Amino acid sequence: MTRQSFQFPGGSTDLYFAGGFSHLKDITDRRNTVLITDEQVFALHQKRFRNWKVIVLKAGEEYKVQATADSIIEQLIDMEADRKTTLVGVGGGVVTDITGYVASVYMRGIRFGFVPTTLLALVDASIGGKNGIDLGVYKNIVGTIRQPAFILHDLVFLNTLPVAEWQNGFAEIIKHACIKDPAMFRELQEHSVEYYRKKKIPLCKLIQKNARIKIRIVQADEREQGDRKLLNFGHTLGHALENQYELSHGQAIAVGMTYACRFSEELLGFRRSEDVIGLLDQYGLPAYLSFDHKKVMKVLKMDKKREQNLISYILLERIGKGVIRQIPVDQVSAMLSLI
Ligand code: GLY
Numbered sequence: 001m002t003r004q005s006f007q008f009p010g011g012s013t014d015l016y017f018a019g020g021f022s023h024l025k026d027i028t029d030r031r032n033t034v035l036i037t038d039e040q041v042f043a044l045h046q047k048r049f050r051n052w053k054v055i056v057l058k059a060g061e062e063y064k065v066q067a068t069a070d071s072i073i074e075q076l077i078d079m080e081a082d083r084k085t086t087l088v089g090v091g092g093g094v095v096t097d098i099t100g101y102v103a104s105v106y107m108r109g110i111r112f113g114f115v116p117t118t119l120l121a122l123v124d125a126s127i128g129g130k131n132g133i134d135l136g137v138y139k140n141i142v143g144t145i146r147q148p149a150f151i152l153h154d155l156v157f158l159n160t161l162p163v164a165e166w167q168n169g170f171a172e173i174i175k176h177a178c179i180k181d182p183a184m185f186r187e188l189q190e191h192s193v194e195y196y197r198k199k200k201i202p203l204c205k206l207i208q209k210n211a212r213i214k215i216r217i218v219q220a221d222e223r224e225q226g227d228r229k230l231l232n233f234g235h236t237l238g239h240a241l242e243n244q245y246e247l248s249h250g251q252a253i254a255v256g257m258t259y260a261c262r263f264s265e266e267l268l269g270f271r272r273s274e275d276v277i278g279l280l281d282q283y284g285l286p287a288y289l290s291f292d293h294k295k296v297m298k299v300l301k302m303d304k305k306r307e308q309n310l311i312s313y314i315l316l317e318r319i320g321k322g323v324i325r326q327i328p329v330d331q332v333s334a335m336l337s338l339i
Contacts, residue, residue: 100131119169179322
């Protein structure tokens with residue numbers, strides 16, 4: 001099992017790229033560890049949880065709320081978890097987010113790690129140290145930034161991943177290609193979800209490439225003062241749509257990326273929107289959605305990236321070159337209504 005350590009300003013993370021769940025016991029002491037997972041992962045992989053203390057959550061973004069965090073904390077108290085306890089989130093982004101959040105606040109902070117079980121969690125949600133919960137339609141409005149001690153990859157979990165979840169992961173992969181990696185954009189154009197589902201080596205390489213893209217960005221800007229904002233490409237509008245229209249995260253940010261491309265045409269002369277839309281379609285993701293602009297603008301104005309009257313919007317100068325632009329709220333509203 002190969003381990004690579006990545007240093008971040010706020011801590012370091014050991015990444016076990018080709019690890020395997022059976023190695024978890026070598027990374028963290030079973031007696032002082034509590035695994036947190038959801039009902040879906042637990043039902044599909046029950047055997048793997050044998051001999052571990054486990055807290056099983058209801059599955060779904062609607063449970064990424066303070067009430068779930070409180071219930072985990074109550075169970076940790078019942079288990080007599082203390083400052084030596086390690087929490088390990090075994091699941092997708094909801095599980096990793098809430099595990100990191102609870103571990104950051106329980107007894108003012110305990111050790112935690114992740115075993116990401118979805119493509120999205122492997123390439124995005126498990127990396128970066130941001131963790132938190134939603135409140136109503138406001139996604140991740142409460143949370144902390146704290147790096148996991150370790151991330152253990154086991155791609156066997158992907159064997160049971162529904163197609164919709166593959167599409168969610170590919171939305172983030174396409175995002176990475178758009179903002180940072182034109183060669184990966186071309187590679188993705190040549191393949192499909194089906195290809196990567198069947199071909200384990202290209203899939204493994206793709207996952208590692210994406211994990212490294214995100215790690216590099218976060219290493220340089222953990223607190224999101226500059227370039228880390230690029231990772232919000234498609235997310236400003238995407239988050240505003242996601243909970244209001246019951247879209248998956250991937251669908252919401254796919255629509256967000258399309259609009260960001262159109263804004264980029266308008267403001268930066270970007271000329272490759274059709275290629276981005278074509279790639280989204282190739283990976284089963286939508287480009288457009290008809291939505292109530294007023295309703296969406298209300299949530300968009302609450303975006304954490306807004307300062308005064310300006311929204312930090314991520315645009316593309318070209319494929320592989322994302323840029324941050326401050327756009328007045330009124331201009332965003334006007335451009336949205338023209339598309
Ligand atoms: N945990 C996801 C991130 O930090 O971006």
